[in-house]
Amino acid sequence: MRSMVPRRRGVATAASVLLAAALFAPLAHAQTTTGTLRGNVKDESGGALPGATVEAINDDNGARAAATTETNGFFNIAVSPGPYSVTATLPSFGTETKKVRVLVGQIVRLDFELKVATRVSETVTVSAAAAVDFRTPEVTTNVTPEQIQYLPQNSRNFLNFAALAPGVAVTADFGEDTRYGGAMFRSGGQDARQVNVFIDGLSYKNDILKGGAFMQDSSRGNPFPQDSVGEFQVLTQNYKAEYENAAAAIINVSTRSGGNDLHGDAFLFYQSRGMVAKTIFQDRTPDYKRYQWGASVGGPLIRDRLFGFGSYEQNDQDRFNNVLFGHPTTEPPEVAARFTGFDQGDVKSPFHSKLAFGKLTWQPATGETAEFTGNWRDESDRRDFGGIRAFSTGVDQKVKTASAGGRLDSIFGNFFNDASLSWQQMKWIQGAIDTSTPHLIFFDIAEIGGRDTIQNVVQKRWTLRDVGTWTMGNHIIKGGATYAWANYDYDNAQSFNPNFFFRSQDLWLFPYHANFGFGQSEVKFDNREFGVFLQDDWTITPRLQLNAGIRWEYETNQLNNNFVTPPDVVAAVNSASAVDYNGSTVHLSDIINVNDYISTGSNRPSYKDAFQPRLGMSYDLFGTGNTVFTGAWGRYVDHVNLQDIYEEQHKQTWKFYQFCFTDPRSTAPPDCGNPIPWNDSYLSRAGLEGLIASGVAGGPEIWLLQNSTKPPRTDQWNVGIHQRLGSYLFGVSYNNVRGYNGLIWFPAATPGATPDKPDRFGHLIHANGFGTILYSSYSRRTWYDAVFVTADRPYTPSSNWGFSITYTYANSKQLGNENKIEGTAFGFDFFHPQNLRKVRGDNDERHHVVASGILGLPWDVRFSTFLTLGSGVPFTIFDFSHEAASIRWNEGNPHRTRNIFGLWAYESLDLRLAKDFPISSGVRLGVQADVFNVTNFKNFCGFEGFYLSTNLGKPNCQYNTRRA
Secondary structure, three states: OEEEEOOOOOOOEOOOOOOOHHHOOOOOOOOOOOEEEEEEEEEOOOOEOOOOEEEEEEOOOOOEEEEEOOOOOEEEEEEOOEEEEEEEEOOOEOEEEEEEEEOOOOEEEOOEEEOEOOOOEEEEEOOHHHHEOOOOOOEEEEEOHHHHHHOOOOOOOHHHHHHHOOOEEEOOOOOOOOOOOOOOEEEOOOOHHHOEEEEOOEEOEOOOOOOOEOOOOOOOOOOOOHHHEEEEEEEEEOOOOOOOOOOOOEEEEEEOOOOOOOEEEEEEEEEEHHHEOOOOOOOOOOOEEEEEEEEEEEEEEEOOOEEEEEEEEEEEEEEEEEEOOOOOOOOOHHHHHHHOOOOOEEEEEEEEEEEEEEEEEEEEEOOEEEEEEEEEEEEEEEEOOEEOEOHHHOEEEEEEEEEEEEEEEEEEOOEEEEEEEEEEEEEEEEEEOOOOOOEEEEOOOEEEOOOOOEEEEEEEEEEEEEEEEEEEOOEEEEEEEEEEEEEEEEEEEOOOOOEEEEOHHHOOOOOOEEEEEEEOOEEEEEEEEEEEEEEEEEEOOOOEEEEEEEEEEEEOOOOOOOOEOOHHHHHHHHHOEEEOOOOOEEEHHHOOOHHHOOOEOOOOOOOOOOEEEEEEEEEEOOOOOOEEEEEEEEEEEOOOOHHHHHHHHHHHHEEEEEEEEEOOOOOOOOOOOOOEEOOHHHOOHHHHHHHHHHOOOOOOOEEEOOOOOOOOEEEEEEEEEEEEEOOEEEEEEEEEEEEEEEEEEEEOEOOOOOOOOOOHHHHEOEOOOOOOEEEEEEEEEEEEEEEEEEEEEOOOOOOOEEEEEEEEEEEEEEEOOOOOOOOOOEOOOOOOHHHOOEEEOOOOOOEEEEEEEEEEEOOOEEEEEEEEEEOOOOEEEEOOEEEEOOOEEEEEOOOOEEEOOEEEOEEEEEEEEEEEEEEEOOEEEEEEEEEEOOOOOOEEEOOOOEOOOOOOOOOOEEEOOOEO
16 A cells, blocks of 8 residues: 655756765776766758757756857767756757656657757757667666556565566565575576666666675565665676676666655555465465565755755564474484474564665756765564574574765766765675574475574775766767775674484494684775776767767775785695595696795786776667667676785685594595594583694695686677667667676595595595695686577557567577585586586576566556566486486576466566555545465476485475565
8 A cells, every 4th residue: 555645756966975076086986977968969951050048947956057069069968867858958049948857877869950040949869768868788777767667566676677678587476486595686697696686876786795786695575665766777798887896787776766756655565475376386375475665755945946855664574484304214213303492393583673864955056966875774684594404503694774865977078977975884784593503404304493503794895086078070989987996894603503414324423524614703904996088989980970989987995915925834735735546646736836826015016907998889770769780899897806805815814724524433434534432521612622622633735826816707799789669669689798707615635636536535635734635726717608589669658559579589508517506616526627517507598588567547546567488597407327427507497387378487477556545636546456486486406416316306495486
């Protein structure tokens, strides 16, 4: 239920906020927070009219921006997104006014024809489809305010609308689809760590954890209040040099602003157990309820000068996870007695989220706009239990985000400047529900005890940026620079509460393996980031445009540059050895260049070759702007994930030990070469500390980072053709992405220790006093080839209907094993970089369709729909007939079901019906009903991959059941 004041969406402007212009030398960051009005002014004979004034007035807040035409009659005006009245005037000529709406990052083409000696003013409304300028080589999709407001969506997470863009995959809510670690998006055969999100120009890149942005690792919450999002742009591929810190898709968000009219919204959504269909694996739906409510308001503080906007949103959920321990027939009574006292059945998994956003917009003069913004997020979640996992083993997770900033946009003739300063803090806290007892894992029965690991990750960043745009004849030149200083606090107490593993071969009577960590878990570090770019949009002829740009980035502490390998580790590395299959001694230096892995604090320079050229072209085939051919090539460099990098140092301060045990009661061999006879006194933290003190536990792991590590990058190119037929827009493109420099960690082993050898772990290279030695390699690669087909009719209030359809055919490959959770990559199944195999990509979905529609009906009723169809991503078949060498990575195809839309592995047809009821002057009450996955299509996950199983290929979970 919604209560509303009639509103006009204010200017959905860009990030952060004002600063005195004097603070900014030409320093900048580079992401578009505006749209562009571009075109020509001519007379009745088609001749250019230089010196004409073109003025754009925002219909919501009265903001004005103007430009004077060049000698060829050309003009270019950068404006905040919103509705505009654009007027062209010239002495001795009449005036012409056109009304148009500008979206973020969008170029709107407006051409004026002025008549001589007339005082008559003509006003023309230009349709959304007719206004779009196709002459851009970027693969981009604009998500409009109407799509965000009207399309059905279950979670109110604006990131879900990124699925409207071809080639972009969005992960479902973490509570349903556990294949991935949170609600996030990805593209181009890359994982989510390579994406980025900008809100009003402020980057929400997560430099440490997986997920790419917003600290979304393992989060089922929304990162930003949806009512604050005015619109956004999805740049899937081949974006220009002004964009940074991404090797895959970028989302560029413009938030809502206040205007001259007061407007407000309030909403309340409720969902309960009875509104959610059970899965085929449940005999009933677990108890569940959700309350999601919020409000927003915007309006003038000083008419035409100062405006305010604010929003708040809260999400309170009580999900219930079903806990049910297994009880094999071979379970001894003394083992069964361990599981008494733990709650089973439906156990509450509470989730709470609070989101807030505020903005002040000041327009001191024509061509000047200042903004001050701030946002806040506070999320808590008790999860990661259920099935055979007891509540006490779960996670108490918190995500906390805060940011503030200021931005000043200024127009000086044909020069536009955007300067900003911003501050941001993101916290990701993975606490524990209980740590009073060790974490005990009884395979096939239960997991009991406390949580083993707690983490606390904090990222703080100040960013100073400035971007200038010059219009010079047939050239639009844009350049800028950025300077950011970031501080990180990475605290990972891995297995501080010991893990003990019990297996059926030992009748679960004693643990055959244990993990334990202790020491200093916190690592603090900082980084300085510099970036500069220059690009030119050159109109060579009225039909041919060339976009050329280059970007360069540098980080002072990209690889933990000042880290010094401890002397005892250096000595261990230089002496580490093992005996190979021929009986010869192999040293670590025989398989890697040891000098490239020992850091002295001065031999690990930051990468200086992050030059990223980007080139694009467009050709208007008939000179009408309706049929345009485009092509582009570019290089894109991203951050090295800092969690991967700082594990090297972390493993020296936080000692991580692994133990293996043996016992006469066991019927299976131990899982290491030097097992410890089991004693019940070891079943505690103190017991393992005693083993370490006695020297029988081996030693901690050694992680060695390659000094010459390069950051991940992609090379991208595409060709396409775009066609406009009246209000309809069509496009077809071929898209190619090649990824390089993916980081992966390998165990140090003799050359003959290959994946087909059953005793390969007996040939690991060790050093006295230490455990496993791991070394890094940046040898992972990806290949992505795709065809995108799009059809679109933008919704307009006058037509009262619109639709969009995208189809993606993709073929994705990767070098290495499956890594669907997108965490740190390991090469234990290959042992050496040269053994890596080219396999299907983790997200290799060959066919993907997304369709949406909005239709206005009589009596203020509105119908909308969102359809998603997917052929499914692969799963791995664990074939051990030739040890790890025969594992069929990502070769399993998910089950497909035929229905009215064809043969698919995934389907969700979502519907919404809404109606507004007038309450009083200026107030409406809105009621809407949503149904998701109307057909209750069975979307499966968790496919059995063991090659000898009779259930091979069958699912063990289901997600996105029908709900209302």
